[in-house]
Amino acid sequence: MKHTETVDSKKHIANINNDNFDAVDIFSGAGGLSIGAERTGLNIAVAVEKDVYAAETFLHNHPFSKILCDDICDIKPLNHTSVNPFIVFGGPPCQGFSTSNTKTRSLENANNFLFHQFLRFVEELQPSWFLFENVEGITSFDNGNTVKEIKRLFSELGFITTEKVLYASDYGVPQHRNRFIMVGNRLGIDFNFPEKFDYKVSVEEAISDLPSLKNGDNIKELSYSKKVSESSDYAKLMRKNSTKSLQNFVSRNRDYVLERYKYIAQGQNWKAIPDELMQNYTDKNNCHSGIYKRLNSTIPSVVISNYRKNMLIHPFEDRGLSVREAARLQSFPDNFIFKGTLSHIQQQIGNAVPPLLAEAIFKAIKLQHEQALILNKLVK
Numbered sequence: 368m369k370h371t372e373t374v375d376s377k378k379h380i381a382n383i384n385n386d387n388f389d390a391v392d393i394f395s396g397a398g399g400l401s402i403g404a405e406r407t408g409l410n411i412a413v414a415v416e417k418d419v420y421a422a423e424t425f426l427h428n429h430p431f432s433k434i435l436c437d438d439i440c441d442i443k444p445l446n447h448t449s450v451n452p453f454i455v456f457g458g459p460p461c462q463g464f465s466t467s468n469t470k471t472r473s474l475e476n477a478n479n480f481l482f483h484q485f486l487r488f489v490e491e492l493q494p495s496w497f498l499f500e501n502v503e504g505i506t507s508f509d510n511g512n513t514v515k516e517i518k519r520l521f522s523e524l525g526f527i528t529t530e531k532v533l534y535a536s537d538y539g540v541p542q543h544r545n546r547f548i549m550v551g552n553r554l555g556i557d558f559n560f561p562e563k564f565d566y567k568v569s570v571e572e573a574i575s576d577l578p579s580l581k582n583g584d585n586i587k588e589l590s591y592s593k594k595v596s597e598s599s600d601y602a603k604l605m606r607k608n609s610t611k612s613l614q615n616f617v618s619r620n621r622d623y624v625l626e627r628y629k630y631i632a633q634g635q636n637w638k639a640i641p642d643e644l645m646q647n648y649t650d651k652n653n654c655h656s657g658i659y660k661r662l663n664s665t666i667p668s669v670v671i672s673n674y675r676k677n678m679l680i681h682p683f684e685d686r687g688l689s690v691r692e693a694a695r696l697q698s699f700p701d702n703f704i705f706k707g708t709l710s711h712i713q714q715q716i717g718n719a720v721p722p723l724l725a726e727a728i729f730k731a732i733k734l735q736h737e738q739a740l741i742l743n744k745l746v747k
Contacts, residue, residue: 388733391415391448393439393457393488394481397705397715398425399697400456400500401432403725407733413448415439415457420707421715428703439484444491454732455489456498458720486520496732497521499549500720503532506547517549526551529558536667537563538727540698541573541601543667546720548728556739561731570682571664572599574692577612582686583619588612602695609701614690616709618675627659628685634663662688668696672717675710690716698723 388409392401395414405411411432416422422436435442459481482499489497499517506514518528530549535542538561550558576593580586588611595603627640637645637659648654661680662668669679671693679688688696690705690712698721705712 387451387453389448389452391444391452391455391488391492391494393455393485394459395425395434395457396421396718396720398428399699399719399722400458400498400725401425401429402699402703402722403720403727404454404456404729405429406722406726407729409453409729409733412452413444415442420711421718423706424704424712424715427706439481439488444488448492450491450493452492452494453736454496454498455485455492455494456500457485458500459485482517486517486524489521489526490524493553495554495736496550496552497526498728498732499551501547503545503547506532514549521551525553527553527555527557529560531560533560533724533728535698535721535724536567538721539564539566539568539601539723540696540721541568541570541667542669542671542696542698542721544670544721544724546724550728550732552736554736554739556735558735559731561727567667568599568601569665570662570668570696572601573605573668573695574602575599575664576602576606577689577692577695578615579684580615580617580686580689581684582617582625584615584617584689586615589615605695605698605701607700612691613701614694614705614712616690616712618687618709618713620678620687624678625685628661628680631659631661631680633661633665633682636660671696673714674717675713693717697721 389412390404390409392398392411392414395401395416398414401411401414411429413433413435414425414429415435415437416425417436417438419436422434426434433447435447485499514530521528528549528551530547532545532547535544535546552558576591576598578589578592591606591612595606598606623644627644630641631639636656637654640659657669657677659678659680660669662682664682674688674693680686681688681692691701693713693716694703697716697719699716705715707715
């Protein structure tokens, strides 16, 4: 039996012809997915985010959306939005799935099962589409059985699913970030992921028009270092609706850390630091390859995750990345404002799905939905 045969035919037709493009964003974080969704004409009706600071960031940048700052397990979605939105999307906390997290990467990690809350929202709201995102590590977790189980559960709800690991750098994001994406619909559509772009955006193209800064700077607003006409196409896109570089906040590192930075060339990491400057490390062999990494200006950035903890280094200056630089590398527009302390802001940026990657996926979803709408009318 095909997936589509489990869906009521009248409801199936109603969903295709529905002009409702409401979206529900759960585990929303700062709202990277929602920015991409809004750029394709979707309306973020409701968002769910437990973290207070991330919820504040979301509300500030999506003032017309309803944000529920609560434990998702305690939320009844039908109390906050109507049934049958166009799409439900989000990414449950992924620490347990991550291949870099060897301590808690097990079936016992409670975060591994929060996708059941995602499933519950989809079951109760009955959207036409869903988008589920996570780390690439989910594909190998429990020998691949986790993804198989997720597909089976959505199949029981009448959804046909397609999944793929996408690299953000293939879709105009100046960062080599990989995300697992599963897209499902109950319209019988065999979804095709968007084609890769025919160009890459380098770190230099992404941030070279931002102001020069020093270690520990905490400057809310500065002029750009280049005119719009002198900036890259990517920078022009990020600067749209913004006249100043905002949130130029840089973590203050100690002098011995800055001394280490001086020995690291672009693309190099902690291995370039002389041994006498690394005496506080009992065993350097335990250092992750991403620690003390100076970004290579000529290619997309390495993953912007916990960039403060990893001591990611500016390509030309001996300091860490600023909030605005990290946001640029994630493809957040310059008028996007983050709320909370510096550490909370850095975490929000590191956890986010790049908006430009999200936009490419939502464009493909909406296009294929509209093609199905046209086909449905022709059949009638």
